[in-house]
Amino acid sequence: MPGIYGGLLCADLRNIARDPMLLYIPLIPVVMAVVFRLGVPVGSEILLERLGFDL
DSSP states (O other): OOSTTHHHHHHHHHHHHHOTHHHHGGGHHHHHHHHHHHHHHHHHHHHHHHHOOOO
16 A cells, blocks of 8 residues: 555554454454443342342
8 A cells, every 4th residue: 555554554464463462452342342231231130139139
C-alpha cells in the first residue's frame, strides 16, 4: 500500500505474525461482554439456590 500508512501497515502485519496474541486482543472485550451477559444470570441463579443470596 503506497502512502503514509503503507509502512506502518506492513510493520503491524509483521508484528501480528510474530506475536499471534495481538490477533486476539480486539476480541477480548466482545468475549467479556458475552460472558457477563450470559454468565451473570447463571451465577445469580446458583447463588440464589445454594446460599439464598439474590443479586
